[in-house]
Amino acid sequence: MATRRYWLVKSEPGTYSIDDLERDGTTCWEGVRNYQARNFLREMKVGDRLLFYHSNAAPPAIVGLAEVVREAYPDHFAWDVKSPYYDPRSTKDAPVWFMVDVGFVERFARPLPLPELREDPALEGMELLRRGSRLSVQPVSKEHFDHILKLARQRS
DNA sequence: GCCAACGTTGGC
DNA sequence: GCCAACGTTGGC
Secondary structure, three states, X not given: OOOOOEEEEEEOOOOOOHHXXXXXXXXXXXOXXXXXXXXXXXXXXXXXXXXXXXXXXXXXXXXXXXXXXXXXXXXXXXXOOOOXXXXXXXXXXXXXXXXXXXXXXXXXXXXXXXXXXXXXXXXXXOHHHOOOOOOOEEEEOHHHHHHHHHHHHXXX
């Protein structure tokens, strides 16, 4: 069996929040329109863990945990002219964009705000913390992932 | 609301 | 292939 991998995915809470995922149980992760992020989506395996990050929030924060429940398949929103994610380059015969399905695992009792993460030497080198980092789907090392779970469970 | 950083587009 | 212009992301 392949080793489980770890990722971080961003979502604006006004668009889709961890509370929405908790309510829905599972959802399709549509709308990724960046090639590097897409390639990471396609590497995901069922059971991989996802840190759920709220971007454009005050403050931005890692707010919970999700898991991959279905591996990459074509993002049909790209075919829908009425969708904000419509992209005519993607066709049913040759899909360009993909999505996975994700399932709710937990909402952290203590969200981890970005400024706090930036100050943590144990997270040095994490993609999220790189200056100017905009990647909405990114791999996370096991060391960083484990540390973040530990932080989420600490009493403040 | 501002703007830095980044990815993409398209002229040449 | 270069690179300027543009649109978007996302922190602040």
